[in-house]
Amino acid sequence: MNSFSLRLPLGAAAIAGSLLLYASRPTAPRLAPDPDNAGLKLPAGFGALKVAETGGKARHLVVMPNGLIYVKLNSAKDGKGIVVLKPGADGRATVAGGFGSYGGTGIATQGGYLYASSDVAVYRYKLDGQDQVTNQSQPELVVHGLKKENEHESKSIALDPTGNLYVNVGAYSNACQEKDRERGSKGMPNCPILDSAGGIWQFKTDRLGQREQDGTRYATGLRNVVGLDWNKQDNKLFVMQHGRDQLHDNWPALYGDKESALLPAECLYELSAGANAGWPYVYYDQQKKQLMQGPEYGGDGKTPAKGNYLKPAAAYPGHMAPNGLLFYTGSMFPAKYRNGAFIAFHGSWNRAPEPQAGYFVVFQPFKDGQPSGQWEVFADNFAGSAAKAASGRADHRPCGLAQGPDGSLYVSDDSKGTIYRIMYNAK
Amino acid sequence: MRGFRYIALAGLLATGIYSLPAQQAPVKLPGTVRPKPHPTPSSPLAASMARGQRVYKNVCLTCHQADGGGVPNMNPPLIKTDYVLGDKKRLVGIVLRGLKGPNEIEGETYTQNMPAQAYLTDLNIADVLTYVRNSFGNKASAVTPAEVHALRDAPAAGQ
Incomplete structure (x- = not known):
């Protein structure tokens, strides 16, 4: 376009x-990339430019077929929670207004509608022939009354091709302890949080005014999901779980702080209806390649999980906070990237006193709709330097991912609000 | 308490090093203190700061980070905020009873709940708060174990 x-x-x-x-x-x-590739480190043949500065905490984003970009901000800026970016001829874009007075994370588009979420609701806006939102102040309320407490409150969204909307309702707890994050506090039996959170809920896109209980609990035992995407090859929803924190802080006799920095894995799951990934009872140890019993539920770091739970499709080192997942279907990038997954790792905090990690975009190869082969860091140095990443004081933090009509990969940063565009430039 | 100090000093004399791996020990000597002719810091404040640094590392650092800057959107910073520099009773109460999020500090919202740390001794809490109130660019009066003790069984303040 x-x-x-x-x-x-x-x-x-x-x-x-x-x-x-x-x-x-x-x-x-x-398109000419920025001379410094927008500060990013990329594989040979790739270049990057800064598309725009939104000035807000840019969470997820979509790029329309005509290049128009909608960015969801974590909190509304000047009363606008969705920023509109209009593309220019140089590959960059300019802020062209905004709408939606609510902060949030999720944004997605399909079938002539733009969907966006607050931390308690999902709205949709009708798009015109130019992919413009016409009724900016009067969205349709698709879902409301979503559970929200003080943790994992963002509601990411994904759409499938048959009219279903998937919403993450994160668990308002680290590990369902009787006293959240208190040292030595036991896990609540039959974790009551799972009734209304800690899973993915499925709704109908064309039914307005649904409440959480009107939806289907599509998958449970997921502590918190921010990055999720529908895989069209496999016809399945894939999600990235944020694994639990503080194994060492809460169970110092069972886990050292080095162990606790790496464990548990951040996991990619392939979901089917009724899936149970086992939070809070179990966690995945990527070194043992095994589901383990959580210390709040009788585990000791060595006891394999009791019970039968969904195994991850792929696993990554702990605490790196996967906030964006995108299956790449474009043709701009070399063939190995086609149908593979990009994952935006927001960057850790729970590795201290060990160096923090993440603040990069990873590529996970896929074959026939399943992870195949070793993941690799694709776009690095959002933090600005290795020292800034290690200290957790990153300049930029990747959050959302989107594919442009030409196959460019767009990345949003929810620290400074920069929007990046990564292109393949080799012949 | 006296007994532990005796053990710690004995260990120190025996080994000449400061590595103390125990997690629950109420009194610890800092790993970062340079070797000096006298193994204990010179002033009571310095001694409290040194013990407080160890408590901070073991209990607080994961969430509030090594630089006291916290984690954006989640865990509040401890640098030059009224929570840290203001009313000591409120501050001690937060350590003893935790603090429910979300809290707005300097225009930023922090959502995560702070867990209660009532298992720490009065001296642990006094030391770590003295350390926090005099680190990361902060400067404020020390907190004493008696001030902590007075609030330990008090009803929760209006936080």
Whole structure:
């Protein structure tokens, strides 16, 4: 889509030159990355530019077929919780207003609607032929009354191709202890939080005014999910769980602080209706490659999980906070990236006193709808330096991921509000 | 308490090093103190600060971080806030009874609940609060074990 606006102004005199330049990829516009690739470290052949500064805590985002970008802010800025970015010819974009007075995380689009979430509700806006929201102040209320307490309150959303909406309702607890995060406090039997949180709820996109209890608890035993995406190859919902914190703080006799910095894994799950990933009773140890019994429920760091719970499809080191998940379906990037997963790791806090980690975008290869092969860091140095990452005082923190119409990968930063665009530039 | 101090000093004399791995020990000497002719810091404040630093590392650092800056949106910073520098009773009460989120500090919201740390001794709490009130750029009066003790069984203040 961008190619038209770029190519039309090209005069006849430039055609000879551009034919030479673009000979191998005649349809791909060549956008110049920032000289420093927006401060990011990328694999060879990739470049990046800063699309825009939103000035807010930019959580998730979508890029429309015409290049228009909608960004969901964690809290409304100047009364606007969704920022509209209008694309320019240079690959960047300018802030062109906003709407929605509520803060939140989730945003998604399908079937002529834009869906966005607050921490208690999901709204939708009708889009016109230019992907513009016409009724900015009068969205339809799709879901309301979602459970919200003081932890894991963000409600990320995903859509499937058959009219279902998936909403994360995070557990308002670390490990369902009788006293949340208190040293030595036992887990509550038959964790009561799971009735209304700690899972993914499924709703109908075309039914308005649904309450949480009108939806289906699609999957349970998930402590908190921020990054989730529908995989069209596998026809399944995949989610990234934020694993539990503070194994050492709360159980110092059972876990050292080095162990506690790495454990438990941050897990990618492939969900089917009725799945149970086992929070708070179990956690996944990526070193033992085993589900383990949680210390709040009789575990000691060595006892395998009791009970039959969903195993992760892939696992990553602890506490890196996966906030964005995107299956890449574009053709701009080399073939190995097609249908694989990008994961935005927001960066840790719960590794202290060990160095913090994350603040990067990972690529997880997939084959036939399943993880296949070792993950790798794809885009690094959002933090600004290794020292800033280690201390947790990162300049930027990747959160949301989106694919542009040309196959560019967009990344939002919820620390300073920068929007990045990563492109493949090699021939 | 006296007994423990005796053991700690005995261990110190025996080994000449300061590594004390125990988690629950109410009194600990700092690992960062440079070797000096006298193994104990010179003033009562310095001694309290040194013990408080160890408590901070064992109990507080994960959430409030090594630099006292907290974690954005989750755990509040301890740097130059009224919570830390203001009313000592409120501060002691937060350690003893925890603090329910969300709390707004300097225009930023922090959602995570602070768990109660009532298992710490009066001296532990006095030391760590003295340390926090005089670290990370903070400067405020010390907290005494008696001040902690007076609030230990008091009804929760209006937090």
